Amino acid sequence: MTLFGLAIQERFAAARQIADAVLFEGYVLYPYRASAAKNRMRWQFGVLVPPAWGQSSGEHHDQRTECLIEPRADANLSIELRFLHAQRRTVQQVGPDGGFAAVDALELPDRVLVPWDEGVEERVELVLPVAASAGAGLVLPFDRAEHEETEDVELDDRVCGRLVRRRARIEGEIRVRTTEIPGPYRTLKLTVEVANTSGWKPDPGVDRDAALPYALVSAHVLLGLDTGSFLSMTDPPEWATGAAASCANLRTWPVLVGERDDVVLSSPIILEDHPQVAPESPGALYDATEIDEILALRTSALTEREKREARGTDARAGAAVDLVDSLPPEVWDRLHGTVRALRENTGPSGASGPTTLIEPGVPGEQGESGEPGTDRPWWDPASDAGFDPAADRVLVDGRSIGAGSRVRLRPGPRRTDAQDLFLHGRDALVEAVLHDVDGAVHLAVIVDGDPGADIRRAQGRFLYFQPDELTLLEDA
Template sequence: MSVTAFAPETEARFALARQVADAVLFEGYVLYPYRASSAKNRLRWQFGVLVPPAWGAECEEHDFQHTECLMEPRADATLAVELRFLRARRRTVQRACADGDFETVGELRLGDRVLVPWDEGTEERVEAVVTVDELVDGDGVTIAFGRPAGEESEPVLDKSGRTVGRVIRRYEEISGALRLSARELDGPYRVLRLTAVVENTSTWTPADGQAGDRDAALPRSLVASHLLMGLSAGSFLSMTDTPEWAKGLIASCRNLHTWPVLAGETGRADVMLSSPIILEDHPALAPESPGALYDATEIDEILALRTAALTDEEKREARGTDERAAAVIDLADSMPPEVLERLHGAVRGLREVTGSASAEGFPDEYGIPRPDTPWWDPASESGYDPAHDRVVVDGRPVGAGTRVRLDPGLRHTDAQDLFLRGRTATVEAVLHDVDGAVHLAVTVEDDPGADLRREQGRFLYFQPDEVTPLEDDA
């Protein structure tokens, strides 16, 4: 085993995957309106937080992540692993006193910003390269790591260069372990199940009064932790687009508090990203994105416009909150119109619509031929009745009231489908779209909000090949 810098070819493959991994690392780091005083920014970091074991046992947060996936390594292959996480750095603000001493304050107002106490996140990495043979032999490989406690002081100067205060940044000691192992499985081809476990091994114990204090645990936690794994020769198997022969093996993989997907260049399968956020294979950032906004629950266009519309005082506080928050403010203020226009929308693909315009039609103002007949005739809907229509699935008629088992994911259109796979549901309606496709509107059984969804007409939708009628349904 070696804990060393990656080879150039490995670094190049990981560089592309890190574009998405960075978004995972800083997901929700600071939310609009990017001020520390905002209620949204007082409860920090919700994804991939591995807390000290003594604290997590009482507060139901996790102290480990467990990843399992399948790989087909070639002879003499090596596995490069990069553990990435944020380390919380607690910042306090002090004002300079007349006697040369400093006093801790709630804010320090400067001309261009307002400095306030805040937990900054610094990126940490643990890198290792191991041979696949090492992972198969014995108990695998364990890589222990740690970072010592520390304190940094930075003077705060005004425009004239006079010291008006200082910022104190304190680190708490953290420790952890990365455990890697592999096991060869029975099957028609040589395939190994790779297991990667990340643990917070801190021995810190909450003091009296800190049992429920999350702020006390965060500086000793591994925040937004995730893994990049790359094979020098060979490939990983997709967890969702799995070949038929490997589906049973994939089903035996156990993933806790994390989810592995293929990453990096599309069409390749030699890099895996294990993320605390559910992603699809080969996730990518939109090319129109102007930069990191850290608030991934918002639409970039709306977020940029709202950020640019903040008052000068709000922008001063945001700039003093964090360097990353300041960068968002500067980005919104300097974004040229052509960049903002690209955020308004993009066409990723086109498909032909049934009954589209014929060449004989008279062209419209855009030069597109008009159809001789309308592509959709409202009168044609009279022959459909969602409440009584039936569709044949596996030789059985399915309609409103039929109980079915959900088997989504055939088209891999929604990462959230994995939560519904195998659940039972009741069909509420059979719907036909203008292209002639059939959709089943369903409510999931045991959903406490099913009656409310039914009253409001808010259903989940699946195509017939994504459900199986239940045998016990009359």
């Protein structure tokens, strides 16, 4: 292993705030107790299981990242593989004879200790010359040794039990190679594969829990260039669109992180380029795809008994509960939301008003319109009466499209959400034609074969595309 240089360490440190949200996504969910149903089926993202378990379960033992790089001469590539190593924790209580026996729970005044799988963060750090990965590339093995430790649990200055933690041996490989891409500029396709090569063999009849101690959980990689840059996979320059389309990413997706485009996070959760953690977020609540205010409100409603269970489930769960309990009023106000869209406000005279960021929940700072010191709306509410989403039509290539039209989806290159690109070529039914306050038209659709179509209609939760991203098939 080679130590990272200071410069790349600093860039990776900035990217780890996003990477941590990926690493611990779903680690322990509200209500933060091991007894909760949602915490009994954990770790759904980026789990690389031993090959023998993958053959019988259909889960995967490897992931592949492919992206485009423009390295300068003598550039070095830094790789940081990050994953959680499941550490099985059992609880033992002191018996009448002074010996220890396993129990389902150990009651203490401040917590209730129960068996649980903790996640130990592991990193594999490498630095290598980009030139060294040409041709057949490099295969870089790594391993993590088995480990066992005990922790005494005391009550009233006497040992009443103990926690026993065990980690299994894990083995894996990082495979790196680069391929020249023809074009007007020197560009390489970078391929980084991560594979679990552990030789663990499952006994007949065992379930997924038996395989988790030998798995790489929430596995993802950070990639960095000391000189040079990465190209966006969702919005590449026009000359590189063909090369970007040829990149095959399996069970992971690379996005640019930071300001210099020299660091990429390849994540099992689909993100957009340059993702950010909301500055209003008070800290880790282990569900980065949820709204912090909702999580905090729910957590604050837990009973004292439930909070004791959470603190005994996991140290991180206990920290989340303590964090919510300690939030001051000004943080609760900030959690209520912020509108980041910048829009020009136009007054009665046609002059432009000030552009503001709205922070609802902070009294006395703004009028109902969201513009400080006024109650003048930034759009005419009466104009909404002239639209009917169910009856409105829009012309696309001279053909009328509206609710009931059957269309084929063709998301454009301006889309930054990779999930929309996965729908390219799928057929869908238009449910409504919507107009926003800026005059843009959006078509609400439901994709053919969507098993949740009825729920989407009932809740009004559709997928939205612009007219030039659709092709009319036929009218229902």
